[in-house]
Amino acid sequence: MKLAIAFLIVLLSVAVIPAQTSRYSCPMHPEVTSTRKGRKCPKCGMALTRQSAQPKTEPEPENKPATDSFSSLKIPDTPVLDQSGKELNFYSDLVKDKVVAINFVFTTCTAICPSLTATFRRVQQEAKTRGLEVQLISVSVDPTTDTPERLKDFAAKFKAEPGWTFVTGEKTRIDAVLQALGAAVNNRNDHTPMILIGNAGTDYWTRAYGLTSPAKIVDILADAAKRQ
Numbered sequence: 001m002k003l004a005i006a007f008l009i010v011l012l013s014v015a016v017i018p019a020q021t022s023r024y025s026c027p028m029h030p031e032v033t034s035t036r037k038g039r040k041c042p043k044c045g046m047a048l049t050r051q052s053a054q055p056k057t058e059p060e061p062e063n064k065p066a067t068d069s070f071s072s073l074k075i076p077d078t079p080v081l082d083q084s085g086k087e088l089n090f091y092s093d094l095v096k097d098k099v100v101a102i103n104f105v106f107t108t109c110t111a112i113c114p115s116l117t118a119t120f121r122r123v124q125q126e127a128k129t130r131g132l133e134v135q136l137i138s139v140s141v142d143p144t145t146d147t148p149e150r151l152k153d154f155a156a157k158f159k160a161e162p163g164w165t166f167v168t169g170e171k172t173r174i175d176a177v178l179q180a181l182g183a184a185v186n187n188r189n190d191h192t193p194m195i196l197i198g199n200a201g202t203d204y205w206t207r208a209y210g211l212t213s214p215a216k217i218v219d220i221l222a223d224a225a226k227r228q
């Protein structure tokens, strides 16, 4: 009898304890979970959010729209500079009424930026092949170092064509843009590999991991272009 009770207690604690532990998971990648607060998703850099104690059994759709938190209205119309040193208003000149993909890079990065940028290059080529009109935007997370001249060299190195704009500018303004797009970081090396993809005309927004295959990213862009 005692043994049976002890067994029951062990069984109960096994069943109950995990359910009481807080779980955090990535809004874009539900398979990425942690029991610790404040973690970021290694796939897209988004902060993990707390989940209810009951794990979801329904699989999440792969391209979950970021509609719960994001809208064109959140994008600032801040004056910024492109790689030619031309002043543009971020929202009205680069985003408004367009199908866009935005990534976050810095020219002196030796880690992930070369891959993110090479991916964008292939996205640009593939979108062109498929007749899809898109605006690519690479926002510098290190605007103090990344002058328009540096960005121009960087763009040339990756054979960027018209329709791909590299953005820098006054640090406070760029910080405001990064903040609004969910890509603000204290240390440039911690920048997110996330790509923000949207149809600004219809206010449809989603996010993707920056090292997803270029074909898949173009699929997501094509899907965004069709969204009402």
Ligand SMILES: [Cu+2]
Binding pocket: 105, 106, 109, 110, 111, 112, 113, 114, 191
């Ligand atoms: Cu980087």
